[in-house]
Amino acid sequence: MFHRKVLVAVAGVILCLGLSGCATYSCGGSSGGHCYATVSWGKGDLQETDFRGFLTVVTPVQLNKGNLVINDELWLYQQGTNTCGLGACWAEVGVTSGACSTGSDTRYFWADNTPAGFICRDLGPVQPQEFGQPTMLVIARLINQTDAFEVDIEPCSRIDGVNVPCPRRPMTHVSFGNPMQPNVATIGTELGGSSGANAPPATFTENWHPDHFFAGAWVTTTGSPQVQTPPLQGSWTVNPSVQTEGGTWTTSCCQ
Amino acid sequence: MIKNKIAFVAISLIIGVGVGCSRQQQHTPAPQSAGPGRAPAMDVSRLGKGSQVTVPVGSAAIKPANQSVPSFTVEAAKEYVMAHPFAAFAGGKEKKPTITRAEFLTSKQVKEILRGASTGFADDQLLCYVELKGPFTFSGPPNITVTYPRGIMIFHAATGNFVMSGGIP
Numbered sequence: 103m104f105h106r107k108v109l110v111a112v113a114g115v116i117l118c119l120g121l122s123g124c125a126t127y128s129c130g131g132s133s134g135g136h137c138y139a140t141v142s143w144g145k146g147d148l149q150e151t152d153f154r155g156f157l158t159v160v161t162p163v164q165l166n167k168g169n170l171v172i173n174d175e176l177w178l179y180q181q182g183t184n185t186c187g188l189g190a191c192w193a194e195v196g197v198t199s200g201a202c203s204t205g206s207d208t209r210y211f212w213a214d215n216t217p218a219g220f221i222c223r224d225l226g227p228v229q230p231q232e233f234g235q236p237t238m239l240v241i242a243r244l245i246n247q248t249d250a251f252e253v254d255i256e257p258c259s260r261i262d263g264v265n266v267p268c269p270r271r272p273m274t275h276v277s278f279g280n281p282m283q284p285n286v287a288t289i290g291t292e293l294g295g296s297s298g299a300n301a302p303p304a305t306f307t308e309n310w311h312p313d314h315f316f317a318g319a320w321v322t323t324t325g326s327p328q329v330q331t332p333p334l335q336g337s338w339t340v341n342p343s344v345q346t347e348g349g350t351w352t353t354s355c356c357q
Numbered sequence: 358m359i360k361n362k363i364a365f366v367a368i369s370l371i372i373g374v375g376v377g378c379s380r381q382q383q384h385t386p387a388p389q390s391a392g393p394g395r396a397p398a399m400d401v402s403r404l405g406k407g408s409q410v411t412v413p414v415g416s417a418a419i420k421p422a423n424q425s426v427p428s429f430t431v432e433a434a435k436e437y438v439m440a441h442p443f444a445a446f447a448g449g450k451e452k453k454p455t456i457t458r459a460e461f462l463t464s465k466q467v468k469e470i471l472r473g474a475s476t477g478f479a480d481d482q483l484l485c486y487v488e489l490k491g492p493f494t495f496s497g498p499p500n501i502t503v504t505y506p507r508g509i510m511i512f513h514a515a516t517g518n519f520v521m522s523g524g525i526p
Contacts, residue, residue: 133447133494134502142499170444177498187526189503202522203416204441215503218472219525220495224518226414273411279473288498328499 125356126297127333131170139336139353140290143325148287148311155242155251156287158348159260159308160197162228162237163301165208167200170295172355173211174198174304177289178241178251180282186215191282193241195253197228197304200294208233212253214277223275225255231268232257242312243284244276251277261308262347287311290336291353299333301355307340309348320348332356412477415518419485426483427514431459434485434512443508445524447494454508458488461514476511476521483514493524 129137145153158176165172175196183190195212202222203209213222238261240254253275258268289306293299312318321342329336333356342349419437421428435456446454462470465480478484486509493508505524513520 130496132444133504134496136496138499140499179498179501181498181501187503187505187524190497190501192497192501194497202519204418204519205416209416213523214474215495215497216474217526218474219505219509219523220497220503221471221474221509221521221523222495223413223477223521224415225411226416275410275477276475278475286498292496292499294496 125299125333127293127295127299127356129170129293129295129330129333131294131296136171136292136294137330137334138290138292139329139331139334139355140288140292141325141327141336141338141351142286142288143311143321143323145285147323147325148319148321150311153284153287153311155240155284155312156289157238157240157242157261157308157310157312158289158306159236159238160289161235161305162197162208162233162257163304164233165197165199166298166300167198167206168295168298168300168356170299171198171200171293172295172299172301173201173292174290174301174306174353175292176239176241176287176306178282178284178287180284181286183282185281186217187219189215191215191217191280193251193253193277193280193282195239195241195255197237199299210255210257210273212255212275212277214251214253214280216277216280218279225273229257229271232271235266235268236260236307238308241277241287249279249281251280251282253277261310289351291334291355293334293355299356301353302357303335303352303354305339306351306353307348309342309351320346324349410475410477412482413520415513415516415520417517418519419512419517421515421517427461427485429485429514429517431461431485434487435459437512438487438489438510443489443493443510443522445493445495445508445522446489447492447504454489454491454493456487457490457507458486460486462486467511471509471525484520485512485514487511488525491524495524 179192193214210225238256309321336353339352340350464478464482489508494504511521
């Protein structure tokens, strides 16, 4: 009996090391202190007088939340205000393992923090054919609306319209009663917890910001990266300052 | 060729966003053209095009006890919540959140509690609303957290799926 327990423990350690998913780290807990591998742009960075929204294309990868949560996502928010729960107002959308769901599989989600509170919605699992394929993430103010933002996830879609070999599956949502005047957009990975998380490299491409007329521009600046290494990795693998469609920001976790 | 493509997607964008937003406000913006030096190489003509807001699918939680709606009892929801503590609870490791309200409500009623925030469901969709005494803390963008005195967990009344959660003032 004793030998069996030892064998199980040894096997667990070997499996753990083999999967590289058992690293320990200090990325807070349920009350914050999370780690990030992100890049942010202020409205000034993007030369926007009217910062209406932001779009990016993420490639969903198999996320493992470890003992808390890991997300690949887009945030649009107003920093420096306390009108939403005595804090910043924001909207966020992306792919998660652990956020507002019961399991640990990889799922789509969106959330917002408004004067009504913070609310997170579970949009269901990433379909097998959608892993590694471009998924468009959108947060943009509705035209002529002062407090409503469209929040979209569209698996198997690119912003530039290039065909993707899996069926598009648009999911549209609206963040109502959101009074934010966005002044920052952020893309990348958020990790919370202390052990066991894992995420292979995910890319954020086609980074784009619409202007007042819903025309817009690719991002051409590197923004402000914030990467807590270890356990996260994050870098520009294609610089947005060259002639590309918004560069490529690549993140991974705990490998 | 590239210019033609850019022009096409720019027009698609303008039309598409206009159509997408009209469902909210019955408003179609006047066509606008991109300014010089901009790169509107973006096709969002399909975004929200005449589509309804997508409902949260949720993840499996409360096991339905029957085929009717609701398919489980309020007691079953309470048991589930107590057995699966809300991770955002920030009241201390030794303490647990307490349930202060649990009942079946329509999506419209839930929306009123949430001061107009979107549930994504039709107004008459029955949901199981559970409210807890906190505090509850949520992480947002880098270096931003927010804390609320009450937590909410919302389940689909037919499937028992856990569809929404969060904190409210």
